[in-house]
Amino acid sequence: xxxxxxxxxxxxxxxxxxxxxxxxxxxxxxxxxxxxxxxxxxxxxxxxxxxxxxxxxxxxxxxxxxxxxxxxxxxxxxxxxxxxxxxxxxxxxxxxxxxxxxxxxxxxxxxxxxxxxxxxxxxxxxxxxxxxxxxxxxxxxxxxxxxxxxxxxxxxxxxxxxxxxxxxxxxxxxxxxxxxxxxxxxxxxxxxxxxxxxxxxxxxxxxxxxxxxxxxxxxxxxxxxxxxxxxxxxxxxxxxxxxxxxxxxxxxxxxxxxxxxxxxxxxxxxxxxxxxxxxxxxxxxxxxxxxxxxxxxxxxxxxxxxxxxxxxxxxxxxxxxxxxxxxxxxxxxxxxxxxxx
Amino acid sequence: xxxxxxxxxxxxxxxxxxxxxxxxxxxxxxxxxxxxxxxxxxxxxxxxxxxxxxxxxxxxxxxxxxxxxxxxxxxxxxxxxxxxxxxxxxxxxxxxxxxxxxxxxxxxxxxxxxxxxxxxxxxxxxxxxxxxxxxxxxxxxxxxxxxxxxxxxxx
Ligand SMILES: Cc1cc2nc3c(=O)[nH]c(=O)nc-3n(C[C@H](O)[C@H](O)[C@H](O)COP(=O)(O)OP(=O)(O)OC[C@H]3O[C@@H](n4cnc5c(N)ncnc54)[C@H](O)[C@@H]3O)c2cc1C
Ligand code: SF4
Numbered sequence: 001x002x003x004x005x006x007x008x009x010x011x012x013x014x015x016x017x018x019x020x021x022x023x024x025x026x027x028x029x030x031x032x033x034x035x036x037x038x039x040x041x042x043x044x045x046x047x048x049x050x051x052x053x054x055x056x057x058x059x060x061x062x063x064x065x066x067x068x069x070x071x072x073x074x075x076x077x078x079x080x081x082x083x084x085x086x087x088x089x090x091x092x093x094x095x096x097x098x099x100x101x102x103x104x105x106x107x108x109x110x111x112x113x114x115x116x117x118x119x120x121x122x123x124x125x126x127x128x129x130x131x132x133x134x135x136x137x138x139x140x141x142x143x144x145x146x147x148x149x150x151x152x153x154x155x156x157x158x159x160x161x162x163x164x165x166x167x168x169x170x171x172x173x174x175x176x177x178x179x180x181x182x183x184x185x186x187x188x189x190x191x192x193x194x195x196x197x198x199x200x201x202x203x204x205x206x207x208x209x210x211x212x213x214x215x216x217x218x219x220x221x222x223x224x225x226x227x228x229x230x231x232x233x234x235x236x237x238x239x240x241x242x243x244x245x246x247x248x249x250x251x252x253x254x255x256x257x258x259x260x261x262x263x264x265x266x267x268x269x270x271x272x273x274x275x276x277x278x279x280x281x282x283x284x285x286x287x288x289x290x291x292x293x294x295x296x297x298x299x300x301x302x303x304x305x306x307x308x309x310x311x312x313x314x315x316x317x318x319x320x321x322x323x324x325x326x327x328x329x330x331x332x333x334x335x336x337x338x339x340x341x
Numbered sequence: 342x343x344x345x346x347x348x349x350x351x352x353x354x355x356x357x358x359x360x361x362x363x364x365x366x367x368x369x370x371x372x373x374x375x376x377x378x379x380x381x382x383x384x385x386x387x388x389x390x391x392x393x394x395x396x397x398x399x400x401x402x403x404x405x406x407x408x409x410x411x412x413x414x415x416x417x418x419x420x421x422x423x424x425x426x427x428x429x430x431x432x433x434x435x436x437x438x439x440x441x442x443x444x445x446x447x448x449x450x451x452x453x454x455x456x457x458x459x460x461x462x463x464x465x466x467x468x469x470x471x472x473x474x475x476x477x478x479x480x481x482x483x484x485x486x487x488x489x490x491x492x493x494x495x496x
Contacts, residue, residue, distance in 0.1 A: 001383055003362040008407060031405075038364075038403045039384045051361075053408060078397070102473025103451070104388060107397040108404070236472030237386060 001042045001127075007049060010056040014182055014211060017054050022184045022209030024050050030211065031055075032074060033109040035101070036117055044128045045118075045140065054211060060112075065089065069217045073112025077168070078103065080111060090217060091334075092226035092245065096171035099230045102237045112212045115169055115179065115195065119162035119203045119269050120239065121307040123148040139201045149307060160200030161305045163266055169196075170245040170265035171228040173273065177217045183210040196270030203269050224249035224259075225334040227327040231319050233310045240266040241308060242316050244298065244323040248286075248331045257281040262294065264320055267304040274301045286332055295324040346410050350375070351419025359406045366390045366401035369416060377417040377446050388474035391447035392416050396458075398451045398473070417446035420453070428491050429453055438487040440478035448474045452488045461492050 011017040021028050029048035031037045032055060040046050054060070060074040065085050080086050081098040100106055100114060123137055131140075137148040139160040146153070149161050169192065177192045183206075190205075192215070197205050206212070220226070226247035232238040243265035251258040260281045262274040280293050299321035304313040343358040348368070357372045366383075369375045369392070378401055381389035385403040392401045393415035420427035426434070429449050439445050448471060455462055455470040462470070467488050468481075476484060 002367075003364065005360070005362050008361040008405070010408075034405065034408075035385055035400075035403055038405070042384060055408070102388065103470060104391060104398050104400045104473045105385065107394075108399045236469075237475075 003038070003041050004044065004047045006041075006047075006051050008051050008053065010053040012056050012058065014054075014057050014060070014213065017052055017057060017211060018182060018184060018209045020050075020052055021211070024052075025208045028052050030116075032113040033076065033105075034113075035105045035109040036113060040118065043126070045124065055110075060213065068219060071111055071215045071217070073115075073212045073214055074110050076107060077109050077111060077114060078106040081106060089219065090175060090226075092171045092228050092247070093168065093175065093217070096168045096228040096230075096243075096245070099228070099240075099243075100167045101239075111168060111215060114166050115172075115192070115215070116204050116206065116212060117164070117166040119160070119164050119200050121149065121160075121162040121200075122309045124162055149305065160269070161307050162200040162203070162269060163305070163307050164196065164203055164268065164270050165239040165266045166271075167228070167230060167240060167243055167265065170243050170263040170271045171226065172215060172217065173271055174226055174228075174245040174247040174261040174263045175217050175220065176261075177215055179215050180213045181206065181210050182213045183207060187213070189216065193271070193273065198268065198270040200269040220247075221249050223252050223335065223339070225331045225338065227331045227334070229323045229327050229330075230265075231323060239308075241311055242266050242302075242304070242319045242323060244320060244327055246324065246327045246331050248328070248335065250335060251283075256283050256285055260294070262298050262324060264298060264302050266308075267302045267316065267320065272301060274298045286328065291325060291328045294328060295321045298324040344407070346407060348406070348409055348414060349412070350414045351416060352413075357406070361405070361407055363406045364402050365392065365404040365406045365409050365414070368406040369401060375416055375418055379443050379446055381443060386475075387444075388447045388451070389444055391450050391474060393450055393454055396454060398447075398454050415450065415453075417450060420449065427453070428494070429456070429488070432487040432491045433484070436483050436487040436490065438480060438483040440476075440480050444474055444476040444478075448476065448484055452491075456488070456492060456495070460495055462488075464489065467492075 027049040031051045060072040062072040064070045077097040077100050087094045138145045138158045178189050179192050180189050228245045230240045230243045245263045247261045249259040260277045264272045302320040304316040306313050369378050379389040381387045383402045385400040390402045391398045
């Protein structure tokens, strides 16, 4: 399918790009790797008047390791997956980047585009031909158009239940990452979790003119390890049905658990942090019962909706528990391996 | 309005008049008549349109032609030397790794990128490298064998 017509510009500095995006507001859209923007435009989910190509901006493609690890937003997922520093210091991120789509997506797709990925659902991500057999939905249309997942629901305010399916975000949130955003008002650093609004209609908390510049990840403590497990229909290409990232830090004194983070992807319009797992495990040694308790907490917190094709929401909820149960022992094993090395 | 740009394809610089909304796939097939690169899903799912950009496989259907300026583009037409097929092409023919042929150009370019960077890959590495190239005749076993045979010969 042909792309709709658009104006194309390729600013070479971040200031020029910010100025242009601020001027064109909702008529402009950023293109980085284009692996999400191009299919979305072909399927007429968006028809921006102007595409602002940020890939010509110099100096946004890097992995630096000084006080912390910094990744420029235009760094490709393929580069991150293969990077020596990332494999050594943040293996969970290398793995998560390597789980995105297929090699072709990772060679073109950037970390910035992956974090700013739009949300998805079985109606929204279909061809215009499919969509025309139903009314326009709330996300694609106006504020009084109905969500096509629950078109007959009456009386309640409209909600978009599309799902955030990026693979690197759960891993990066479990690693405690921040992001640096450049906008018309200058630079600001926010926690990565705060990039996500949870509102399916406007899932990414960026204003007109805002560009994600870099991802900042603190060095993990030596006695910590993380695992990202993804469940999808096929082993490649597909978006996650569920993704679970766990990150465990142990106390060097007695090997008890100091900190635990569990983040679930693809069950809501934003990544979901499982609250309260720290209280379950803090000061205790990991046992099978403890793993069960944490997996049950993750299961309780996950509320997938019938927004994806391929399996039921109940199956996805169950998979959250199973993936958490698999991930925790794997992370502990990694800790023991690192320690005995 | 059309713009004149230059693309470096298989080592040759070509002048093409394009619209901003033309994909590299459309320019290769329609402007340049290079129909070796296949169009199938046109949405970056199947890998049939794979070309190498600076040596790495990407979907030409998701690449704007205007953004391919200044980069090395490699298509299936660039592999054979005169009448001699590239070893991967010959191996695919010899081992029956081609059925309908639609996935073949993408499959061969992806395997070429793999072998250029890693001359003796494991079977797992081969399968992972071609995981973005869907073969709907499901001839994967023979495809993997054909790639392995070239790797073993070169090793
Ligand atoms: C068949 C297929 C399968 C896929 N499978 C997966 C998968 O399994 N997991 C997964 O996570 N993704 C998947 N993707 C989606 C996509 O390929 C990746 O998420 C990729 O990382 C997106 O990066 P990009 O640079 O190509 O983004 P683009 O398409 O260029 O941009 C994506 C969005 O982010 C915005 N954006 C990009 N960069 C910035 C920036 N620096 N600042 C602010 N906004 C920005 C764009 O405006 C756009 O809205 C798949 C895509 C396809 C077509
Ligand atoms: S979940 Fe969102 S995108 Fe999907 S039909 Fe409902 S409103 Fe539209």
